[in-house]
Amino acid sequence: xxxxxxIDAIEADPAPRRAxxxxxxxxxxxxxxxxxxxxxMTNTDTADIDATVAQVAALSKAGSEIVxxxxxxxxxxxxxxxxxxxxxxxxxxxxxxxxxxxxxxxLLADHPACAEALAKYRINPGNVGFRDKRDKQxxxxxxxAIRYDKPVRxxxxxxxxxxxxxxxxxxxxxxxxxxxSARAVTREAIIQSALLSAALxxxxxxxxxxIILSAKVSQVQDLIAVYRDLSRRTDHxxxxxxxxxxxxxxxxxxxxxxxxxxxxxxxxxTIRVSLTxxxxxxxxxxxxxxxxxxxxxxFRQFIPVVAACPGCGRTTSTVFQxxxxxxxxxxxxNMPVWREKYPGVEALNVAVMGCIVNGPGxxxxxxxxxxxxxxxETPAAPVFVDGKKSVTLRGxxxxxxxxxxxxxxxxxxxxxxxxxxx
Numbered sequence: 001x002x003x004x005x006x007i008d009a010i011e012a013d014p015a016p017r018r019a020x021x022x023x024x025x026x027x028x029x030x031x032x033x034x035x036x037x038x039x040x041m042t043n044t045d046t047a048d049i050d051a052t053v054a055q056v057a058a059l060s061k062a063g064s065e066i067v068x069x070x071x072x073x074x075x076x077x078x079x080x081x082x083x084x085x086x087x088x089x090x091x092x093x094x095x096x097x098x099x100x101x102x103x104x105x106x107l108l109a110d111h112p113a114c115a116e117a118l119a120k121y122r123i124n125p126g127n128v129g130f131r132d133k134r135d136k137q138x139x140x141x142x143x144x145a146i147r148y149d150k151p152v153r154x155x156x157x158x159x160x161x162x163x164x165x166x167x168x169x170x171x172x173x174x175x176x177x178x179x180x181s182a183r184a185v186t187r188e189a190i191i192q193s194a195l196l197s198a199a200l201x202x203x204x205x206x207x208x209x210x211i212i213l214s215a216k217v218s219q220v221q222d223l224i225a226v227y228r229d230l231s232r233r234t235d236h237x238x239x240x241x242x243x244x245x246x247x248x249x250x251x252x253x254x255x256x257x258x259x260x261x262x263x264x265x266x267x268x269x270t271i272r273v274s275l276t277x278x279x280x281x282x283x284x285x286x287x288x289x290x291x292x293x294x295x296x297x298x299f300r301q302f303i304p305v306v307a308a309c310p311g312c313g314r315t316t317s318t319v320f321q322x323x324x325x326x327x328x329x330x331x332x333x334n335m336p337v338w339r340e341k342y343p344g345v346e347a348l349n350v351a352v353m354g355c356i357v358n359g360p361g362x363x364x365x366x367x368x369x370x371x372x373x374x375x376x377e378t379p380a381a382p383v384f385v386d387g388k389k390s391v392t393l394r395g396x397x398x399x400x401x402x403x404x405x406x407x408x409x410x411x412x413x414x415x416x417x418x419x420x421x422x
Contacts, residue, residue, distance in 0.1 A: 014263065014264045014265075014266060014297070014298075014299075015264065015265050015266035015299075016266050017033065017266045018034075018231055018265075018266045018267055019235060020032060020235050020236065020237045020238065020269055021208045021209055021235055021236060021237060022034060022237065023118050023151045023209055023210060023211065023212050023213075023237045024151065024209075025037075025066055025095050025097070025120045025151055025212075026066070026093070026094075026095025026096070026119030026120070027093065027095065027119075028065050028066055030212055030237050030269050030270045030306075031212070031236075031237025031238070031269040031270075031310075032237070034269070035299070035300050036263065036268060036270060036271060036294055036299055036300065037065050037066060037269065037270035037271070038064055038065050038066075038270070038271060038272075038287060038290045038291055038396070039064055039065060039066035039067065039068065039097075039239075039270055039271070039272050039290075040064040040066075040067055040068070040272060040283070040284075040286050040287050040290075040296070041067065041068040041070075041099070041272065041274075042055045042056060042067065042068070042069050042070070042283070043283060044071050045070075046069050046071060046072075046076035046079050046083070047075035047076045047077070047078075047079045048079075048081065049079050049082050049083055049086065051074070052069060052079070052083050053083055053086045053087060053090075054155060056069070056083065056087060056092070056094065056096070057087065057090060057092055057284060058283065058284055059094075059283060059284055059287055060087075060092050060094040061284075061336045062284035062287040062288060063287050063288075063291050063302055064094065064179055064284075064287045065094070065095075066094065066095050066097060066119070066120075066270070067095070067096055067097070068096075068097040068098075068099050068122060069083070069096055069097070069098065069099065070099045071098040071099060071100055071104070071114065071118075072099075072101065072103075073103075073107075074107065074110065074111070074300075075162070076331070076345045077107040077108075077110070077111040077114040078099065078111060078113075078114070080111070080113075080114040080117050080118060081113040081114060081117040083096070083115070083117075084096060084117040084118075084266045088176075095119030095120065095355065096117065096118055096119055097118065097119060097120040097121070097122055097153070098120070098121050098122065099122045100116040100121060100122060100123060100124075100128075100141065101124055101127050101128075101160075102128075103128055103344055104121070104123065104128065104137075104141050105128075105137040105138075105140035105141050105144070108121070108141060108144045109140070109144070115144055115147075115148050115150075116148055117245070118150065119150065119151075120150055120151045120152065120153060120212075121141060121144070121145055121150055121151075121152045121153075122152070122153045122155050123138065123141055123142075123152055123153070123154055123155065123197075124155050124156070124157060124160055125138065125154060125156055125161035125162055125193050125194070125196075125197040126156065126157065126161050126162045126163075126193065127160045128141065131164070135200065136153060136164075138197065138200065138201075139150075139200070139204055139381060142200075142204045142205075142206050143204060143205075145206055145210065145389060146204070146205050146206055150210070150314045151209075151210040151211065151212065151362060152201065152206065152210065152212070152381075153211075153212040153213070153214060153239060154194055154197045154198055154201065154211065154212070154213050154214070155214040155216065155239070156190050156193045156194045156197075156213075156215045156216065157211075157216045157217075157243055158186060158190055158216070158217045158218070158222075159218075159243065159244070161186070161189055161190060161193065162189070162193050165189050165192060165193055165196075166186065166189040168180070169185050169188060169189050169192070170185055170386065173185045183222065184227070185263055187217075187222060187225055187226050190215045190217065190226055191215060191226060191229055191230050191233065191416065194208050194213045194214075194230065195213075195230075195233060196213050196316065197233060198211050198213060198234070198236060208235075208236060210239075210272070211236055212236065212237045212238070212239050212269070213230070213234065213236045213237070213238055213239070213242070214238065214239040214241065215230055215366045216241050216242070216243035217242070217243060218242060218243050218244040218245070220242065220254055220257050221256040223242050223258045223259075223262075224258055224261050224262060226418045227240065227262050227267050227268070228262070228265065228267065228419055231265075231267045237269040237270070237367055238269050238270075239268075239269065239270045239271070239272070240259050240262055240263075240267070240268040240270070240272075241255075241259075241271060241272040241273070241274055242254055242255045242258045242259065242273075242274060243274055244276075245273065245274045245275060245276070246275075246276055247275065247276040247277075247278065248275075248278070248314065251273070251274070251275040251276060252273070252275065252289050255273045255274070255275070255289065255293075255353060256289070256293050258271075259271055259273075259293060260293060260297060263293075263294075263297060263299065264297070264359050271290055271293070271294070272286070272290065273286040273287075273289045273290045273293070274286065275289065278338065287350075288332075291303065298332075301347055302346055303332060303335050303346055303347040304331050304334075304345060304346060304347070304348035304349065304350060305348070305349050306324055306327055306328045306331065306350045306351075306352060307349065307350070307351045307352070307353075307362060307366060307369075308320065308321070308324035308351070308352045308353070308354075309354045309355070309358060309359070309362070311354055312354075312355075313375070313406070314354070314355045314357065314374040314375055314376075315354035315355050315374050315375065316375045317354075317370055317372075317373075317374075318331050319398070319399060320352055320354035320372045321354075322351065322399070323352050323370075323372070323403075324352040326399070326403065327403060327406060329348060330403070331350075331402070338410070338414075341415070342410055342411075342415060343414065343415035345410060345414045348365065348367055348368075348413075348414075349365075349366040349367045349368075349409065350368055350369065350406060351362055351363045351366035351368075351369030351370070351384075352369070352370055352372070352402075353369065353370065353371045353372065354374055355371070355372070355373070355374025355375075355377060356371060356373075356377055357374075359371025359372070360382060360384070363382070363383070363384040364384050364387050364388075365387075366384070366388060367385070367409070367413075368381070368383070368384070368386075368405065368406055368409045369384050370382070370384075370393070370398075370402045371384075372398070372406075379394060380392050380393070380394050381393045381394070381398050381402070383402060383405060385405075385409065390403065390405075391405075398408075
């Protein structure tokens with residue numbers, strides 16, 4: 001067999017990040033070469049100040065760098081400055097984005113404290129107003145953004161697409177000698193809606209440094225096609241998200257597949273994983289998935305990585321699974337404190353392996369790793385630290401002893417005394 005492509009000629013890196021104009025969102029830079037930003041959205045009634053503050057705080061602690069809240073009526077608009085004030089008292093300066101639909105122009109005009117407290121306004125061109133009112137009400141919001149020195153996200157969604165624009169493009173397509181598919185025309189309508197709205201905002205006086213665009217659809221291939229085309233036609237900062245992604249593994253897989261491909265293409269400046277939580281489910285799950293997507297692709301590091309084998313017939317014991325889960329959970333729970341106490345700890349790699357086949361090798365590649373005994377193997381667990389065998393653990397307390405070694409390793413490597421030890 002002939003190998004046609006030399007192995008050293010195959011790139012193992014994503015495409016260069018697409019050059020975009022940076023936008024400052026409450027102190028968080030989106031685009032302009034900044035790292036891809038993680039954001040999320042509350043599902044509380046914003047007028048319920050206690051619930052909204054609690055959820056924003058939870059999302060921020062989980063790692064959401066921007067949080068969007070719904071501003072749909074007078075009560076929610078009046079609550080926004082109180083939410084902002086409460087968060088600041090808690091020491092949380094996470095930027096809040098107001099999600100406006102239908103009457104955003106009126107709410108911002110009637111509630112100047114809300115307009116001031118928000119770090120960004122999100123406008124949907126498909127429902128900011130209809131017919132002759134659309135451009136006027138869109139312009140009103142843009143003028144408010146200029147007055148209060150706020151950026152806007154012009155967020156097009158195919159579930160609320162400007163029907164006049166879509167109808168016009170569909171009619172033109174039907175009259176064409178080579179008509180395109182309805183899906184292709186819909187994608188073009190989404191892109192044109194975003195670009196025309198951005199052009200109008202700039203004409204009114206909002207600079208490009210204050211504009212982020214998004215073009216959300218709910219099908220993976222359509223999302224990839226829309227953003228690839230949009231990115232070729234503008235250098236505005238882009239927000240990625242698969243809208244209505246769904247629940248559980250379906251939503252995770254669909255969002256990761258779509259945004260993973262776009263990020264690999266160098267497209268995207270900020271992302272949100274729009275998961276539908278189970279009843280009573282944890283809203284922070286979408287933040288965790290977004291972070292894991294960026295981290296597994298090598299774009300950013302948020303939390304130490306725990307590598308663990310999937311298990312097989314050699315690993316009928318569940319010890320390695322329980323240990324891996326325990327360490328991963330401990331890391332996630334402790335990260336809000338560790339970020340401050342142990343700078344750089346997010347780069348840590350831990351391996352928890354279940355048998356001798358790949359266990360020692362994987363453990364050597366990790367910063368600290370353990371190879372637990374598989375079925376029928378000698379009841380001993382070698383631990384490797386910085387690529388070298390450190391100790392072999394035996395007996396009923398292997399898991400607890402290894403956890404203690406991980407904690408000690410973190411303290412020695414990332415703690416305040418690390419300089420003296422080096």
